[in-house]
Amino acid sequence: MNEIFAHAKSILVVWVDDVDSEILATFQETLQNKAQQAHIAFENVQKLFESQRGTSSCDIILFDLVSKNDAPTNLDLLNEFFRLLHPNGYLITHVEHLKQKQTIDHFKMCGFSSCNPLDANSSFLIGNKTDDVKRHGSLWLCQKPSFDIGYSVPLRKTGISLIRQVSTTGGAKRVWTLEGDDDDDDDGIIDTDNLLDDNDRGKPDVKSYTCGTTSSGVRKACKNCSCGLAEELEQEEHTQAQQNIKSSCGNCYLGDAFRCAGCPSRGLPPFKPGERIILPTVSDV
Amino acid sequence: MLLEILFGSQTGTAEDVSERFSCMARSAGVQCRVRSLNSIQSMKDLGIYVLFIVSTTGDGEEPENMRQFWRIIMKKSLSSVPSVLSHIHYGLIGLGDSTYPKFNFVAKKLSKRLEQLGAHAICEKVLADEQHPHGIDGCIDQTFTKVFWKTFGDLIGQEFIPHIDQCLPSRYQIEWIDSREKDLSNLQSSINIPKIPTGYTSVPLISNTRVTALDHWQDVRLLEFDTNLSYKCGDVAVILPQCPLPAVHLLAKLLNVEDKLNHQFIASNETSFLSMTVLELFRDYLHITRIPSRSFFEKLVWFSNDERERERLLEFLQPESIDDLYAYCHRPRRTSVEVLQDFPLTTSSIPFNYVFDIFSPIRPRSFSIASSPKTHQSRIQLLVAVVRYKTIIALYREGLCSNYLSRLEPGENILMRIAPSFNLIDDDRPALMIGPGTGVAPFRGWILERSFNNQLLNMLFFGCRYRTKDAFIENDLLNDKINLIYIPAYSRDQEDKIYVQHKIIEYGHLVWEWIAHKQARVYLAGNAKQVPEQIADALKTVFIKDGNMTNEQADAYLREMERTKQFQRETWS
Numbered sequence: 001m002n003e004i005f006a007h008a009k010s011i012l013v014v015w016v017d018d019v020d021s022e023i024l025a026t027f028q029e030t031l032q033n034k035a036q037q038a039h040i041a042f043e044n045v046q047k048l049f050e051s052q053r054g055t056s057s058c059d060i061i062l063f064d065l066v067s068k069n070d071a072p073t074n075l076d077l078l079n080e081f082f083r084l085l086h087p088n089g090y091l092i093t094h095v096e097h098l099k100q101k102q103t104i105d106h107f108k109m110c111g112f113s114s115c116n117p118l119d120a121n122s123s124f125l126i127g128n129k130t131d132d133v134k135r136h137g138s139l140w141l142c143q144k145p146s147f148d149i150g151y152s153v154p155l156r157k158t159g160i161s162l163i164r165q166v167s168t169t170g171g172a173k174r175v176w177t178l179e180g181d182d183d184d185d186d187d188g189i190i191d192t193d194n195l196l197d198d199n200d201r202g203k204p205d206v207k208s209y210t211c212g213t214t215s216s217g218v219r220k221a222c223k224n225c226s227c228g229l230a231e232e233l234e235q236e237e238h239t240q241a242q243q244n245i246k247s248s249c250g251n252c253y254l255g256d257a258f259r260c261a262g263c264p265s266r267g268l269p270p271f272k273p274g275e276r277i278i279l280p281t282v283s284d285v
Numbered sequence: 286m287l288l289e290i291l292f293g294s295q296t297g298t299a300e301d302v303s304e305r306f307s308c309m310a311r312s313a314g315v316q317c318r319v320r321s322l323n324s325i326q327s328m329k330d331l332g333i334y335v336l337f338i339v340s341t342t343g344d345g346e347e348p349e350n351m352r353q354f355w356r357i358i359m360k361k362s363l364s365s366v367p368s369v370l371s372h373i374h375y376g377l378i379g380l381g382d383s384t385y386p387k388f389n390f391v392a393k394k395l396s397k398r399l400e401q402l403g404a405h406a407i408c409e410k411v412l413a414d415e416q417h418p419h420g421i422d423g424c425i426d427q428t429f430t431k432v433f434w435k436t437f438g439d440l441i442g443q444e445f446i447p448h449i450d451q452c453l454p455s456r457y458q459i460e461w462i463d464s465r466e467k468d469l470s471n472l473q474s475s476i477n478i479p480k481i482p483t484g485y486t487s488v489p490l491i492s493n494t495r496v497t498a499l500d501h502w503q504d505v506r507l508l509e510f511d512t513n514l515s516y517k518c519g520d521v522a523v524i525l526p527q528c529p530l531p532a533v534h535l536l537a538k539l540l541n542v543e544d545k546l547n548h549q550f551i552a553s554n555e556t557s558f559l560s561m562t563v564l565e566l567f568r569d570y571l572h573i574t575r576i577p578s579r580s581f582f583e584k585l586v587w588f589s590n591d592e593r594e595r596e597r598l599l600e601f602l603q604p605e606s607i608d609d610l611y612a613y614c615h616r617p618r619r620t621s622v623e624v625l626q627d628f629p630l631t632t633s634s635i636p637f638n639y640v641f642d643i644f645s646p647i648r649p650r651s652f653s654i655a656s657s658p659k660t661h662q663s664r665i666q667l668l669v670a671v672v673r674y675k676t677i678i679a680l681y682r683e684g685l686c687s688n689y690l691s692r693l694e695p696g697e698n699i700l701m702r703i704a705p706s707f708n709l710i711d712d713d714r715p716a717l718m719i720g721p722g723t724g725v726a727p728f729r730g731w732i733l734e735r736s737f738n739n740q741l742l743n744m745l746f747f748g749c750r751y752r753t754k755d756a757f758i759e760n761d762l763l764n765d766k767i768n769l770i771y772i773p774a775y776s777r778d779q780e781d782k783i784y785v786q787h788k789i790i791e792y793g794h795l796v797w798e799w800i801a802h803k804q805a806r807v808y809l810a811g812n813a814k815q816v817p818e819q820i821a822d823a824l825k826t827v828f829i830k831d832g833n834m835t836n837e838q839a840d841a842y843l844r845e846m847e848r849t850k851q852f853q854r855e856t857w858s
Contacts, residue, residue, distance in 0.1 A: 104801060105832060109845060114804065145849075189359040195397040196390070203383045209417045209424075231502055231674065255627025256678075257597055257613060267679040269626050 005034040008059040013042045016064045016071040056086045063093040065125050070096050078110040091142040112142040288317040289332040293351030295342040303338050305580040309447035322351035340380040344813050344856045345387025371403035376433050377410035408436045419607045422579040452587035457552035459638040485700040488512045490693045496757035504671040518731040519707035521651040525700040526689035532574050532622045533567040539632045571644040574620040584643050591630035617676040650686035653726040657734035668726040707855040715742030715805035721785050724811035725758050736767045744770040748785040750777045786823035797831035813856035
């Protein structure tokens with residue numbers, strides 16, 4: 001924890017409601033001690049979206065640590081924090097235990113890849129919280145992923161709109177900006193799934209296939225049958241074959257291409273007239 | 286005027302269809318060129334008249350030999366030039382299997398894209414379906430073939446009448462190497478040196494062990510090879526199988542070349558050159574036990590001089606009798622050699638060089654590596670389910686590669702190369718793995734490796750039929766030294782079928798904890814048919830129940846997991 005602050009160059013403290021300017025000043029001092037290299041900025045959450053701060057401009061964002069109670073987060077807010085953070089940057093906020101599950105999910109949905117509760121050593125951050133609040137919640141540290149799996153890859157259209165749909169606050173300003181298209185990139189192909197509409201996703205009705213002749217919905221085993229259907233069908237065929245003993249066409253000695261359906265030699269290779277081949281039907285391999 | 290026939294083919298089916306249309310074209314006097322789509326370097330290479338023949342493979346993906354083309358035609362920058370392909374007139378044949386969720390997605394996407402870019406369709410595309418009673422060819426001939434040739438003909442101002450019994454020139458010329466003419470020692474050495482295709486290594490087998498119970502109908506083998514080929518967990522071993530010797534000898538007999546089995550020949554044409562013995566040709570190079578396509582029968586007509594055989598062949602090829610052809614050949618999975626056996630007089634008239642026209646080359650097969658280079662030094666292990674089943678034909682139907690592997694004895698060599706496949710990310714995040722059946726193969730090695738590295742958090746959902754018969758993973762992974770939370774689903778050990786997806790939901794609280802609070806990475810390996818959908822549904826159920834989400838939120842969450850690679854899957858068809 002100390003290391004994170006020691007190395008930070010830019011910290012944004014986002015505060016909620018009316019907070020005494022004295023308290024803010026004290027908090028700033030404490031912070032500056034821990035983060036000697038950092039420039040520390042303060043912003044009220046109501047003004048945050050209007051301010052349109054620069055993308056990837058903060059190393060650490062502290063949300064609502066200064067007030068006594070815990071303000072809930074929402075997806076729009078988290079998305080904005082995500083945008084503002086550098087890759088590998090950190091978001092720290094205090095989360096009520098009751099809201100923990102949902103909040104962590106929101107962190108994930110917005111792309112924070114590493115979310116962990118913090119231990120008591122970070123208590124300098126929540127000095128202003130009431131004891132009750134501290135008891136019923138925990139400090140959480142979330143990290144924005146690094147370059148290659150995170151934000152810098154242009155998001156697909158579908159990805160953005162899905163997150164927006166789940167947003168709980170209407171009328172929020174656009175929080176995502178695509179940082180230019182990577183047209184000259186090797187990876188610049190369209191999302192081919194967008195080429196398909198609902199009709200395309202449907203499958204043909206197999207029963208509607210006309211075949212002209214006598215095919216009758218035969219149960220067919222797959223080429224690499226691994227469920228046992230092939231074995232079942234084998235048994236059926238075997239019993240059927242045993243029941244056909246009379247030849248009706250006299251072409252038994254020719255191959256299956258010339259034999260009739262009831263031929264007792266069906267399944268055997270051609271042989272010389274008069275001769276019979278006994279083939280092992282059950283191989284001992 | 287040139288008709289470009291361009292295919293994207295994973296297992297050779299699309300290539301077959303291309304070959305068939307090429308024969309139709311040539312027999313009607315149309316010049317054409319058949320190439321894989323990856324031969325296209327830019328949109329300019331496409332020409333004016335194009336027939337696209339594209340399969341969909343895996344989980345709605347494009348075949349490897351059109352991947353490069355896909356990146357070119359789907360490039361974002363092309364979208365801003367909407368009439369870039371307006372000079373092109375094309376036909377489109379899609380090949381797929383409607384039992385898979387993403388049926389013919391590649392053809393559908395290509396069709397939309399071509400439309401977007403201004404290309405003109407010669408006629409309505411066909412989305413052929415393996416599930417059609419007459420298979421792919423049946424589908425194509427029913428709705429596409431005639432219309433395509435008619436409309437194409439109208440477009441050019443020519444009448445195209447394909448003649449199916451016109452014998453076309455053979456792909457290769459054959460020259461026999463007479464051992465008396467050449468230096469004997471040279472010849473000896475060239476016969477003795479095994480021909481190893483580029484990229485492959487000859488690798489010896491150490492052991493071949495059955496890991497399912499003897500009284501269980503499925504035969505699964507653990508094969509161990511001795512090699513220093515470098516690999517990582519998640520890679521596949523790509524193997525070139527051989528055809529079984531009885532089929533090789535039978536074919537040689539039918540073609541009257543039994544006495545030439547060990548003779549060397551050179552096959553050549555304008556662009557390529559091959560040299561091997563007849564034995565090697567039938568065993569290592571040509572897939573002689575493949576189930577023949579329609580064009581196989583069409584080519585037999587070229588050579589049939591016996592009245593009865595010729596009549597039967599022509600009958601089979603009539604549109605009205607297509608069901609007979611399928612009942613004879615495709616449904617019982619009759620091999621090419623077996624068909625030739627039924628038409629002995631025709632077969633004995635086939636000139637030797639035409640074997641290259643009626644058979645296609647053996648294609649390699651991939652198997653996920655089930656070992657880890659860290660825990661199995663100089664070894665590669667594979668888990669292989671042997672495909673063997675009965676149809677009305679007396680002899681068992683056998684998968685080419687799985688049976689080739691099952692017959693191997695220790696000391697025998699096979700041809701293998703390594704290829705990347707599943708991206709198993711090696712970091713400290715917990716791994717939640719879902720691997721029913723032989724899908725568990727890549728996880729086997731990886732769990733051993735992670736235990737070796739003391740990466741403590743590993744969870745595996747494994748599914749099989751009976752605990753005592755095919756839970757083959759348990760011997761390897763259930764002991765004190767392995768860090769693993771193991772959750773099995775034995776589907777037939779009780780009255781209700783229990784599969785991995787049921788177990789995922791049953792242990793939802795644990796799954797949720799791992800995914801949401803421990804940032805576990807989730808990996809799924811299995812058959813593309815139903816497994817991915819069922820697992821996705823199970824995970825979403827967990828998000829809803831244990832993560833308190835709505836349907837939409839669960840959907841978004843899973844999609845986000847895929848986008849950030851927190852959820853990855855490797856599925857095969």
